[in-house]
Amino acid sequence: MASSVMPTSKTAPPPAVSAVGLRKSYGGKTVLDGIDLRVPAGSVFALLGPNGAGKTTAVKILSTLVAADGGQAQVAGHNVATSPDGVRAAIGVTGQFSAVDGLITGEENMLLMADLHHLPKREGRRVAAELLELFDLVEAAGKPAQSYSGGMKRRLDIAMTLVGNPRILFLDEPTTGLDPRSRHTMWQIIRRLVADGTTVFLTTQYLDEADELADRIAVLNDGRIAAEGSAQELKRLVPGGHVRLRFSDPSAYGKATAFWPDATRDDEALALRIPSDGSQRALRTVLDRLDSAGVEADELAVHTPDLDDVFFALTGPGVPRHATGIQPPTTHTDQTAEDAR
Amino acid sequence: MNSLSLAVRDSSTMLRRNLLHARRYPSMTLNLLLTPVMLLLLFAYVFGGVMSQGIGDGGTDRSAYLAYLVPGIALLTVGGTTIGSAVSVAIDMNEGIIARFRTMAIHRGSVLIGHVVGSVLQCVASVVLVGAVAVAIGFRSTGATPVEWLLALGLVALVSLALTWIAVGMGLSSPNAEAASNNALPLMVLPLISSAFVPVHAMPGWFQPIAEYQPFTPAIETLRGLLLGTEIGDKGWAAVAWCLGLAALGYLWSTSLFNRDQK
Structure with missing residues (x-):
C-alpha cells in the first residue's frame, strides 16, 4: 500500500x-x-x-x-x-x-566527531581542517563554540x-x-x-x-x-494567477464587468479578478481591452500563484x-x- | 569492531571531552574543594579542642583529632565532588550535542561512562589535594604500609564510583543545574551525619542508627583503619557491599533514565 x-x-x-x-x-x-x-x-x-x-x-x-x-x-x-x-x-x-558543544572550540568539536566516527588521527585532522575551511570557520576554529x-x-x-x-x-x-x-x-x-x-x-x-x-x-x-x-x-493545486483591477468610479467598474463576464466580481471594493497567467501578452490583452472600452482602472495588480497560496x-x-x-x-x-x- | 572495543573507544573519547571541560573550566572543581578544606581547617583549629574530647581516648590532643578527622574529610570531599558531577550531567543533558550523540552509531552508554570515569578521576585528584592540605597542617599516616595505602586509594576510588553513578542518576532526573545541585545535596549531608567528625557511640542514642546504617560510616571507618591502623572488623566488607550496591543501583537507574524516550 x-x-x-x-x-x-x-x-x-x-x-x-x-x-x-x-x-x-x-x-x-x-x-x-x-x-x-x-x-x-x-x-x-x-x-x-x-x-x-x-x-x-x-x-x-x-x-x-x-x-x-x-x-x-x-x-x-x-x-x-x-x-x-x-x-x-x-x-x-x-x-x-x-x-x-559550546564549552570546547570549533576545532575540538570537529575532532570529537572524527573520534566518534573512528577515523584515524591523521585522517580525522584532515577531514576536520577541510570542513572548517569549506564552512569558512578557520578563523574561529580556536574559539569556544559558545562565542x-x-x-x-x-x-x-x-x-x-x-x-x-x-x-x-x-x-x-x-x-x-x-x-x-x-x-x-x-x-x-x-x-x-x-x-x-x-x-x-x-x-x-x-x-x-x-x-x-x-x-x-x-x-x-x-x-x-x-x-x-x-x-x-x-x-x-490552488486557483492561482489573476490580474486584479480596482476602480474608484462605479460606472467605469460597470463597463469593465461587461468586458470580462468570467471575472470574479467584488462589487463592494469595485474590483475585478481576471484569471491570468501573468505573462506580458496576457497583460497587454487586459490593457488593450481597457483602452478600447475607454475606462481607466485606478489600480492594477498581477498575482502569480506561489507556494504561499x-x-x-x-x-x-x-x-x-x-x-x-x-x-x-x-x-x-x-x-x-x-x-x- | 566488536562491541567491547567500541565501548572502550567511544567511552574514552567521551572521557577526553569531559576532561577537556574540566581543564577549560576548572573553577567549578576548585569551588567544590573549598568546602572540605574549610571544614578541615575549621574542625582542626576552631572546634578541634572540644571535639577531640568525644573521640574516646580522653586527651585533648589536636593532632589526635586531626588524625581522626582526615579520613572523614577525604570521603566528604568525594561526596562534594560528585555533586559537581550531578550538576554537570544535568547541564550536559540540556545541550543539543547529546541529541546528536543519540543519532550516531556509537556505544550507547559511552556518554555516561565518560562522565563517570571523569568524575572518579576528579574525585581521586580532589582527595589527593585535600590530603596534601591535611599533611601540611600536621596529618601523618606513618604507620600504614604501602599495601594499606593502595587499598585506601582503591577504597576512595570505589566510593567515588558508587557515589558518581548515583549522582549521574540525580543529574539525569533533574531538569536543570539548580535542581541537580539540590537533589544531590544528600551526598554532602550524609558524611556530616556519619562518623566523620565524632564517633557514633558519642552521638545521642536515637541518632546512632542513622549514623551507623549509611554508606559513609563503614567507608570512613575502613579508611581510618587503613591509614591509622584502627580496628576495621566487618566494616571493610560493609563498605565494599555498600559501594557495589550503590554503584549497581546508580548504573541501572542512570541507564534507564538515559534510554527513556526523548521528547
Whole structure:
C-alpha cells in the first residue's frame, strides 16, 4: 500500500527514506496521525508545515531519537525500530537546536566527531581542517563554540554532521533564525551536498526555501500530509494567477464587468479578478481591452500563484483534510487504528 | 569492531571531552574543594579542642583529632565532588550535542561512562589535594604500609564510583543545574551525619542508627583503619557491599533514565 503514495517505476532504486502510517502522540495529543513518506536516494525532500505540525517529530522518529507509536519506517534500508544502529551509521542529523558543544572550540568539536566516527588521527585532522575551511570557520576554529554567532553555530553544526560523510542528511529547519546572507550560504551548502549525491531530508516553514531546494515537497498540517508533489505540482493545486483591477468610479467598474463576464466580481471594493497567467501578452490583452472600452482602472495588480497560496489553502484553520482532492496520500486508518489500541 | 572495543573507544573519547571541560573550566572543581578544606581547617583549629574530647581516648590532643578527622574529610570531599558531577550531567543533558550523540552509531552508554570515569578521576585528584592540605597542617599516616595505602586509594576510588553513578542518576532526573545541585545535596549531608567528625557511640542514642546504617560510616571507618591502623572488623566488607550496591543501583537507574524516550 505504500506504493500508492507516489507512482514508482519497477526499476527505481530503493528509496533512501520510506515510511508508512507513522503515528506518534505525546500525552494524549496526536502529533503525527499516520503519515507516509518516500524519498528517492539522491533527491531533496522538504517537509513543509507551520509550527507544531509535527515536522520535528517526524525527523526525530526517522533519525532514531524517538520511537513511533504506530506504523513503520525504513532509512537507508534499515528499519528504524529494529535496526537503529544501521540507520545511525548512514545518517547525519542537524536538529533545530544547535548540537555543538559550546564549552570546547570549533576545532575540538570537529575532532570529537572524527573520534566518534573512528577515523584515524591523521585522517580525522584532515577531514576536520577541510570542513572548517569549506564552512569558512578557520578563523574561529580556536574559539569556544559558545562565542559563535547563530550563523556560525549552524555552519559548525552541519560541518560536524558531515564528518561521518553521511549518505542521508536530516536537516530540521536549517535556516530558522539565520540572517538572509547566512540563509543563502546554507542553501549553497545544501546544493553542493546534493550535487555530491547526498540525500537531503529537510523541514522548513519557509515556502521559498522548499521551492528553492526541494525536488519534492510534502505539506504537513496537523499531523497529516495535506498534499505532496513537486513545487510545480503543488502550485497547480490552488486557483492561482489573476490580474486584479480596482476602480474608484462605479460606472467605469460597470463597463469593465461587461468586458470580462468570467471575472470574479467584488462589487463592494469595485474590483475585478481576471484569471491570468501573468505573462506580458496576457497583460497587454487586459490593457488593450481597457483602452478600447475607454475606462481607466485606478489600480492594477498581477498575482502569480506561489507556494504561499498552496500553504495557506492547505494549512489554514478549518481546512477539511485532503480538501484539494489532488494526490491525496492514502490513509491507513484501518490498520493504524488497530495499532493504536 | 566488536562491541567491547567500541565501548572502550567511544567511552574514552567521551572521557577526553569531559576532561577537556574540566581543564577549560576548572573553577567549578576548585569551588567544590573549598568546602572540605574549610571544614578541615575549621574542625582542626576552631572546634578541634572540644571535639577531640568525644573521640574516646580522653586527651585533648589536636593532632589526635586531626588524625581522626582526615579520613572523614577525604570521603566528604568525594561526596562534594560528585555533586559537581550531578550538576554537570544535568547541564550536559540540556545541550543539543547529546541529541546528536543519540543519532550516531556509537556505544550507547559511552556518554555516561565518560562522565563517570571523569568524575572518579576528579574525585581521586580532589582527595589527593585535600590530603596534601591535611599533611601540611600536621596529618601523618606513618604507620600504614604501602599495601594499606593502595587499598585506601582503591577504597576512595570505589566510593567515588558508587557515589558518581548515583549522582549521574540525580543529574539525569533533574531538569536543570539548580535542581541537580539540590537533589544531590544528600551526598554532602550524609558524611556530616556519619562518623566523620565524632564517633557514633558519642552521638545521642536515637541518632546512632542513622549514623551507623549509611554508606559513609563503614567507608570512613575502613579508611581510618587503613591509614591509622584502627580496628576495621566487618566494616571493610560493609563498605565494599555498600559501594557495589550503590554503584549497581546508580548504573541501572542512570541507564534507564538515559534510554527513556526523548521528547
